[in-house]
Amino acid sequence: MASDTGASYGSTLRYKSVERIKAVGKHSLIGASGEFSDFQEILRYLDELTLSDHMWDDGNSLGPKEIHSYLTRVMYNRRNKFDPLWNSLVLGGVKKGPKGEEKYLGMVSMIGTHFEENHIATGFGNHLAIPILRAEWREDMTFEEAVKLVEKCLLVLLYRDRSSINKFQIAKITTEGATIYPPYSLKTYWGFSHFENPAQGAVGSW
């Protein structure tokens, strides 16, 4: 799962180092876009949930499917009260099930729409990244290939989404646990000759 680390206030990029992907329990990652204060509140709800889950001390722990279901209920019920939590949530995780290691990736929107899919994106990502993922994602990718693919999407979004910034975080969840890598930036390419002189031969600079 990858996100950039910016949080804007209207058109102002107000906070540049915000973590939008967090680990939930032992088996899941949650990423969010939208209103940051609502995301912080959702994290608190999830803390309560994982704490009570831990206190059962029964050898079970909540997996991504359960967390996704919980979040769906929370979001949909708030929507019914006309007081939504203004977020798009991405939930991913891996848990050993009866059929072996089960990978899970899904999303919940602010109105409670939810589904499971092999590639999920929020905001502009739906328009720019999903087509790339649909063309190039494969079931049997290695971690390195997946990172390269996700970075391809992040770069496109950096070029074309006005509210994105060049500071990203990638997070990975496997049966061993969650790893959230430190923030980093990508190199951008501006070397097209057309960029240097877009109006060659034209009157005016367009």
Place this chain on the structure above:
Amino acid sequence: MDSAFTASSSAVGEAPTSGEHRMGTTIVGVCYNGGVILGADSRTSTGTIRFLLDLHVLWDVLALPWVDSAWGTGNSVADLGMYVANRASDKITSLTDNVYVCRSGSAADTQVISDYVRYFLHQHTIQLGQPATVKVAANLIRLLAYQNKNMLQAGMIVGGWDKYEGGQIFSVPLGGTILKQSFAIGGSGSSYLYALLDHEWRDGMSQEEAEKFVVKAVSLAMARDGASGGVVRTVTINADGVTKNFYPGNKLPLWHEELEPHNSLLDILAGGSPDPMVQ
């Protein structure tokens, strides 16, 4: 991630506007090696304000005192804050002996929030048997701000010192987000400071450097922001306690196109001044 959403149209036949609105005032909080320094301007303005709230409803509010005035960006609507109700207000308020909060937005809202949190922290301190931590104070502010987000206009910066984590600054902007930062800026005047901070902020400044920096920042913002002005107040909090400083408007440095103040033109002329501009 956006913390304000865009309204596609507003009521009452106004031009389409964005949902963003800022708060008058300039408030700053910085961490230095040893503690924190909070700084603010001192202007409280009143007047009519119009701002866009959730659900595309346009509200008119008359003659409310604001810690500074608010308005909408790109919104040609009405004036906000024209009269300076208080030119020497104290926007840095104590919550406990070791934690203070900078207030911006609605004066009434931030006063009430501060009062509640001071009350809660007082009881918490009695129960705990030792001074409250900065994190607890900041989270109490956050609780009130988040749970009442539809009714409040309050942007606050909480700063203090405790024996566990030393000096800390927490930003609690409009929606009730809480973010721990090494420096924070807020209020309408803060727009003019993002570039300054990006350019000149360094971690681990000394107390003197940090104090000078805060005064410089607030006074630069005051120079350009109509809703900020008056004096610069700073509060320094560290292991040794709290120090408050006062920099009157006439003692602040002069910026671009600002002139040395005089008692009268007559003094200038008397001093054998340069030729007048027009004979």
